[in-house]
């Protein structure tokens with residue numbers, strides 16, 4: 001429907017109808033206005049499949065939803081580092097939505113993994129904003145290609161479950177821009193989501209839902225978002241303020257209470273009716289975009305999507321350890337599968353994303369087509385204690401086999417929407433089982449089913465570690481395919497696995513505030529922290545092994561110096577030097593040289609995944625623009641590129657840089673500085689005009705000027721300490737040190753420099 005037609009409809013609506021349009025009809029539906037032909041449309045969770053409820057509705061995953069296909073969760077999908085794959089999964093979800101008459105799916109979930117403790121990390125993609133944004137954009141493009149909208153959530157800085165509905169994230173401007181906003185920015189610009197969901201929390205005291213700065217100034221005016229913003233379920237504090245700030249739709253229904261407040265505010269003049277009209281226009285625009293282009297006759301193809309879930313998960317699995325090339329397994333080896341999750345895998349998390357899976361394919365079921373194995377359950381995960389009988393049986397069959405594969409992981413109770421984890425450990429009964437098995441079986445492999453990092457006290461005792469994450473309903477098949485080499489693993493960690501909780505960047509503050517989360521680590525999130533601090537980790541960001549090997553060579557930059565108005569073209573040759581086909585994730589990090597401010601030692605600025613046959617070599621090309629070199633400057637409230645040298649690093653992961661080159665950068669943006677009596681001499685002398693005026697005015701006192709100048713040129717003057725003192729001395733202090741100097745004279749200098 002054209003803009004004018006929608007505006008015409010709005011002109012015919014009563015104020016009550018318009019206010020009503022700004023909240024849901026019930027849990028999952030928007031309101032209709034029958035007399036005007038406005039239909040009611042449905043939205044549904046999200047994000048890795050459909051949680052569409054027919055009858056009893058809730059937002060916590062309590063009541064049953066329709067049978068659907070559970071794709072790998074966000075933590076797994078991100079490990080694929082594969083945009084095409086995400087688009088394919090998104091397309092399938094979009095088709096399912098068409099089949100079920102759903103206008104918007106509530107996802108992708110894009111919050112940054114600030115701490116591995118966040119209970120909802122399994123739904124999220126990464127600790128890195130680039131990976132998050134790229135994965136979300138690809139999924140969005142897929143869903144929306146089917147004329148179904150996404151809802152990018154949860155906007156913004158919603159990184160813990162503790163007090164998620166009232167907590168205030170205390171976070172500075174630069175950190176927000178570089179990490180938390182950046183996770184959404186490119187995805188919004190590139191993929192143009194139909195809707196965005198604002199989060200429950202506050203930021204620096206203000207509810208996100210009431211923040212014009214985030215919902216309108218940044219999201220719409222800066223990034224060009226043109227859909228509607230909906231609240232997370234119940235994320236409305238003051239409905240009228242929220243509407244003014246840019247929260248168009250309240251979900252779910254407020255029982256008419258908040259609609260009435262909108263009406264009242266318009267009537268008493270505290271709310272401009274145009275704001276209500278504008279929200280209606282945005283909502284109607286999306287409603288009609290969906291209904292007028294319905295795809296007819298689309299069916300939910302369960303088997304087909306199950307196959308895709310298996311294919312997708314196979315791309316996500318990360319091989320963490322493969323000592324003595326224990327993997328892949330030969331089908332004629334005597335293998336014992338051990339652990340409950342071989343039979344009933346943990347493949348999704350609890351809460352609003354919980355899917356009523358149409359079918360679940362376990363490893364035990366999948367192995368039937370490939371090899372014969374023995375099986376022992378080993379543990380029960382409903383109570384947190386050792387089951388001696390199960391444990392003994394498992395040790396026995398491990399001893400009799402040539403290889404033991406233990407299917408371990410986090411039970412549902414250890415991670416979920418609604419609460420955060422307390423520690424990073426697997427249940428003790430599982431760690432003990434693994435250790436007992438290692439004592440009788442030197443060829444032990446652990447397969448992990450978990451939504452975020454765990455500690456691995458047995459890492460050195462096992463020969464293989466396979467990270468399956470929460471891999472969706474077909475996880476068993478994908479795992480078996482990786483174990484037996486039908487699939488060459490190509491997942492890479494989209495988050496760091498720390499050695500212990502105490503090493504994590506926000507350990508001291510995470511989950512500690514009563515109703516406030518202090519983001520004390522600033523921009524040093526994930527690998528930005530570990531690499532800058534040279535903190536040893538269990539497995540670094542970007543890490544993952546393959547059954548083949550890759551060699552990197554011939555890193556080329558198309559220039560050796562550039563300005564921030566130019567684009568740097570980077571290319572590198574990658575060759576498969578092993579004996580089987582495989583996929584590699586090429587990671588480009590940018591590492592600033594000397595910087596004026598604290599910056600991460602390196603940041604991922606581009607990546608690509610390619611497939612290579614044995615012996616095949618490909619040139620992989622990237623482009624880096626100003627943003628790849630910039631930081632958010634809080635003086636100018638904008639991105640800013642410092643002049644200087646930057647390393648372009650090509651890595652296998654954040655810690656394994658294989659090849660690098662240097663570019664000299666000239667930043668063209670000038671920051672106009674205001675100097676005052678507390679400006680230090682060194683700082684003044686770094687400014688061309690400052691230096692000239694100061695030297696001239698100080699002409700009467702040759703010595704001070706000389707010393708300052710010498711210091712500015714970074715030459716060693718006779719007394720190094722004196723130079724340092726002068727450098728860091730505020731101008732006001734010259735009155736005491738320079739004979740005849742007055743405050744008036746200094747003010748004259750300042751006036752001339754600031755002019």
Ligand code: BGC
Pocket residue numbers: 045046058059060106153232233352
């Ligand atoms: C969750 C959202 C979800 C919504 C609807 C909320 O509790 O935070 O992610 O989409 O419920 O179920």
